[in-house]
Structure formats: structure tokens, C-alpha cells
Amino acid sequence: MCIYTNVTVTAFGALADPTRRRIVEALGAGERSVNDLVARVDIRQSGVSRHLRILHDAGFVTVRVEGQHRFYSLRPEPFLELAEWVSGYRTTWERRLDRLGRVVEGRSQARPTKREEPR
Amino acid sequence: MCIYTNVTVTAFGALADPTRRRIVEALGAGERSVNDLVARVDIRQSGVSRHLRILHDAGFVTVRVEGQHRFYSLRPEPFLELAEWVSGYRTTWERRLDRLGRVVEGRSQARPTKREEPR
DNA sequence: AGTGTATATACACATAAACGTATATTATAG
DNA sequence: CTATAATATACGTTTATGTGTATATACACT
Numbered sequence: 001m002c003i004y005t006n007v008t009v010t011a012f013g014a015l016a017d018p019t020r021r022r023i024v025e026a027l028g029a030g031e032r033s034v035n036d037l038v039a040r041v042d043i044r045q046s047g048v049s050r051h052l053r054i055l056h057d058a059g060f061v062t063v064r065v066e067g068q069h070r071f072y073s074l075r076p077e078p079f080l081e082l083a084e085w086v087s088g089y090r091t092t093w094e095r096r097l098d099r100l101g102r103v104v105e106g107r108s109q110a111r112p113t114k115r116e117e118p119r
Numbered sequence: 120m121c122i123y124t125n126v127t128v129t130a131f132g133a134l135a136d137p138t139r140r141r142i143v144e145a146l147g148a149g150e151r152s153v154n155d156l157v158a159r160v161d162i163r164q165s166g167v168s169r170h171l172r173i174l175h176d177a178g179f180v181t182v183r184v185e186g187q188h189r190f191y192s193l194r195p196e197p198f199l200e201l202a203e204w205v206s207g208y209r210t211t212w213e214r215r216l217d218r219l220g221r222v223v224e225g226r227s228q229a230r231p232t233k234r235e236e237p238r
Numbered sequence: 239a240g241t242g243t244a245t246a247t248a249c250a251c252a253t254a255a256a257c258g259t260a261t262a263t264t265a266t267a268g
Numbered sequence: 269c270t271a272t273a274a275t276a277t278a279c280g281t282t283t284a285t286g287t288g289t290a291t292a293t294a295c296a297c298t
Binding site: 152153154164165167168169171172186187188189 | 273
């Protein structure tokens with residue numbers, strides 16, 4: 001039914017924490033080991049492992065085990081879902097988008113979608 | 120430098136709560152009064168007012184005061200910012216996107232994204 | 239075997255978040 | 269002016285979340 005209460009449920013929660021966003025940001029450049037991530041975030045290793053667990057449960061990361069190392073990397077699905085969710089409000093955020101002069105999506109410009117029915 | 124720690128900070132937190140997402144969903148169809156929203160969400164009016172305050176602080180909604188009524192409606196900016204944030208991971212989520220056969224952005228063709236189910 | 243390294247998990251704790259009840263505020267009706 | 273409706277806020281309580289320390293597990297090397 002509605003995409004809002006389905007997958008995105010955990011996605012927003014997972015990204016609500018700034019440390020987790022920093023981890024995701026670090027993983028944006030490619031896969032990283034846990035200690036590698038610890039070096040970039042100012043919490044202890046245990047905290048990073050916990051955050052990685054949360055991100056993993058939310059579908060944001062996969063692990064590639066190599067010996068005693070674990071390399072985490074981003075999974076595309078949650079980002080796709082987020083993009084879908086936001087695009088559901090496209091008419092909303094395109095209202096003012098025109099005067100900002102450009103479109104995020106890399107397309108040229110937006111159509112003047114005018115829809116507003118105050119119930 | 121990174122867009123992640125700027126505005127999106129509060130945005131994800133605001134959307135982390137399912138009730139707030141339901142409110143946002145309801146506002147997607149247009150502006151609504153507080154009591155109107157209370158009818159759609161199964162918490163009390165005080166809770167809805169609190170959520171609206173949080174959404175307002177996060178920039179998601181504006182108020183139009185009309186007599187004793189307050190009509191809340193969505194602001195486009197946070198959605199734009201979210202779209203920007205996600206598009207920063209475009210290379211990530213486009214990796215697997217092809218085999219899903221469609222693009223969220225509507226560039227390709229029909230997307231079975233059907234929503235608009237206020238409940 | 240034993241030692242060291244990489245990561246996860248258990249536990250305790252502190253803080254934050256969400257909720258309901260009750261109350262305050264403001265506007266409107268009578 | 270009083271009563272009522274619409275909304276916001278204060279307060280107390282419960283539950284969730286993030287953190288560190290300490291410990292466990294798994295591998296690697298000697």
C-alpha cells in the first residue's frame with residue numbers, strides 16, 4: 001500500500017543519527033573495514049559496530065568477510081527507496097524549485113506542475 | 120564540504136517517527152488543520168501539535184493562521200534537500216537500479232509508483 | 239600452544255523521545 | 269461577559285537510543 005510505512009520506516013530512523021550518516025558518507029567512497037570507519041568517527045569501535053549493525057538491519061550495508069576483517073559497503077536499495085519516497089512529494093518540492101534555477105536530478109528543468117487542492 | 124551534516128541533520132530525525140511521516144503524508148494532499156490531522160493519526164491532539172512543532176522546526180511545514188484554526192502545509196525545501204542528499208549517492212543506488220527496470224525520476228517511462236492513500 | 243589483532247556483544251548508564259493528562263491561550267458565539 | 273472550540277504548552281512517566289567499559293569470539297602469526 002503506502003510506501004511510507006513499509007521500508008522507509010527503518011530507513012529514516014537509520015539516517016537520523018549523525019554518526020551513522022558519517023559512516024554512510026565514508027562508505028560512499030567505497031567499502032571500508034570497521035577500524036577504518038572507527039578512524040573517521042569519534043566514537044569507540046563498539047559504537048561503530050553497533051551503528052553498522054543498525055545500518056545493516058536497515059539494509060544500508062553489506063559485509064564482505066575477509067579473514068578477520070569485515071568490509072562494509074553500501075547497498076543501493078535503501079537509497080532507491082528514499083529517492084522514491086521523496087519523488088512522491090515531487091509536486092511539493094518542485095513548487096519552489098524553479099526559482100532556485102536548477103534541478104537536482106541532472107535533468108534540465110522542471111515542469112510547472114501546479115496542483116493544490118486545500119481540502 | 121559535505122551536505123550530510125548541514126540541513127539534513129534535522130530532516131531525517133523529523134521523518135524518523137512514523138506518526139510524523141503519516142502527518143507529512145496527509146499534508147501531501149494539501150493543507151490541513153490540526154484537528155483534521157488528529158482525525159487521521161491515532162494519537163491525541165497534544166501529540167499532533169508536538170509533532171507539528173517538530174516538523175515546523177525542521178522546516179517541513181508552514182502555518183496559515185485563520186481565526187482559531189491553523190492550517191499546516193508542506194514546505195518544499197526539505198524535500199529538495201533530501202533529494203539532493205540522495206542524489207549524492209546516485210552512483211551507489213544506480214548500480215543495481217538498471218535491473219529493476221525503471222527509474223524513479225520518471226525519465227524512462229511508466230513507474231508503478233502508486234500512492235495517495237490517506238488513511 | 240600462546241599472543242595479538244579485528245570485530246561483535248553484554249551490561250550499565252545517561253539522555254532523549256514520545257505519549258497522555260491536565261492546563262493555558264486565543265478566538266468565536268451567544 | 270461567559271462558554272465553547274481550536275490549538276499549544278507544561279509536567280510526569282515510560283520507553284528508546286547512544287555511549288563507554290568490559291568481555292567474547294574469531295582469525296593470524298609465531
